Amino acid sequence: MSSEPSSFEDEKPEDGLEEYIYKLAPKGSLTLFRLLKNEREELTEDEISEKLGISKNTVRKILYKLHDLNILVYRRMKEESTNWNTYYWKINWEGISLSLLNRKKEVLHKLRLRLAYEQANRVVYHCPKCGREYKFEEALANDFTCPICGVSLEYIDRSKEIAILEDYVRRLEEELADELKKIQSS
Numbered sequence: 001m002s003s004e005p006s007s008f009e010d011e012k013p014e015d016g017l018e019e020y021i022y023k024l025a026p027k028g029s030l031t032l033f034r035l036l037k038n039e040r041e042e043l044t045e046d047e048i049s050e051k052l053g054i055s056k057n058t059v060r061k062i063l064y065k066l067h068d069l070n071i072l073v074y075r076r077m078k079e080e081s082t083n084w085n086t087y088y089w090k091i092n093w094e095g096i097s098l099s100l101l102n103r104k105k106e107v108l109h110k111l112r113l114r115l116a117y118e119q120a121n122r123v124v125y126h127c128p129k130c131g132r133e134y135k136f137e138e139a140l141a142n143d144f145t146c147p148i149c150g151v152s153l154e155y156i157d158r159s160k161e162i163a164i165l166e167d168y169v170r171r172l173e174e175e176l177a178d179e180l181k182k183i184q185s186s
């Protein structure tokens, strides 16, 4: 185990796709992905293991996970002489577009829920002592005093944060629409 290269230590994702791989796949996945990306051709497990200087076991583990995530695909070839199968791996660019699209859809869905909540609670009252928040009706019912601390409540307007969130949701919606168009026309 200690023979694994230290280059695994400083894998730093540089775009959305790399971020996705970095978060969901085991250590070393980003290094392997970049190798396949730079080679621009199929590689076998053995070739990858040799080029990266890591064990075949580790390579296999990463390949399977990246395959699960739709990031890699393989082609199987039976060697006549040995009757063994050889697997040729490459990046699944089409599958990746779909995976990323679905992931963005999930993010968008969560953001919309959050936005709806924030919009419904645009104005809140906040206790400077305990930090509890109260909706307008609750604050009114308590005479604008924190029922727990007896301290006067302060008014918070979240309009600015909501505007930022709205803008973000709108941009994400546009991005998604664009990508969907690209996939459908390819």
Ligand SMILES: [Zn+2]
Residues within 6 Å of the ligand: 127, 128, 129, 130, 131, 132, 146, 147, 148, 149, 150, 151
């Ligand atoms: Zn309080």
